[in-house]
């Protein structure tokens with residue numbers, strides 16, 4: 001296979017899923033496996049399902065369509081709050097959607113009635129991260145209006161912290177979610193099936209046993225795929241961090257100065273890069289660039305190499321420490337962060353290959 005390529009180890013993904021699912025199960029929490037960073041990759045979804053996730057969470061209808069047409073049988077949760085214009089498709093294809101706008105819930109309800117269904121919704125509560133969600137003082141009136149719509153069923157409530165603003169979830173914020181849920185239950189007159197406390201960001205609280213008992217659902221992507229929690233991005237014990245490996249091919253190796261020669265203005269992307277003069281260094285170019293990855297979010301697997309910079313199609317590395325052993329035609333391997341993984345999955349220039357299915 002030609003580089004650049006992304007090697008996806010499905011056994012490691014399955015292992016990570018199984019480990020996180022069992023850790024959560026011990027506290028009565030079900031895990032929804034989130035595939036959106038892989039653009040709804042069917043093999044990744046299957047690995048998560050083998051690992052025991054109870055549903056697949058996706059942010060995009062196109063990804064859900066890809067998974068379903070590949071024959072991935074699962075319950076599907078739509079994580080991004082729905083677009084009004086997609087109500088029909090959502091009721092058609094998705095079992096549960098996360099919601100925060102009455103106009104949209106009303107459209108889902110009307111469509112569900114037309115299709116002779118009841119669409120399940122999880123009402124999102126904003127506990128301060130300021131992305132999606134109903135503000136807590138509006139929650140009861142929102143749920144009351146939803147409960148008057150015949151085509152939808154309020155199946156649960158959920159929240160999402162640390163995504164937009166980086167607000168850290170705490171036992172107190174999860175307790176606030178539980179209190180919200182209990183108020184909703186007394187309004188509705190039935191117990192909620194789902195109280196969804198968050199994402200990979202909640203795993204440190206789970207490990208510490210600090211999650212209130214009534215939280216019974218999490219939507220987990222990064223922790224399963226990259227083996228890390230998302231508050232400090234520390235590795236989770238007993239998980240693999242290397243389920244994804246990016247490979248790129250060396251297309252030039254030359255000894256050149258570390259300082260550019262000539263007057264400096266902005267680079268190809270309008271940035272003003274800065275340089276340290278370290279004399280002459282061994283510089284390698286590999287055949288990936290900003291078209292394929294978030295170049296600030298990758299690391300060479302060989303810790304002797306550092307990334308110097310990147311343009312659309314070139315990534316530059318200082319390989320001096322390898323003492324001349326890096327050659328044109330070699331494959332170099334890289335570890336990816338979340339945003340680099342997303343870009344690599346999206347890039348048509350990066351070939352994907354799978355092992356361990």
Ligand SMILES: *Cc1c(COP(=O)(O)O)cnc(C)c1O
Nearest residue numbers: 034079160199200219220221222
């Ligand atoms: C992306 C997303 C998740 C999963 O987040 P991870 O950090 O990858 O675990 C969960 N919930 C919602 C609403 C999301 O958009």
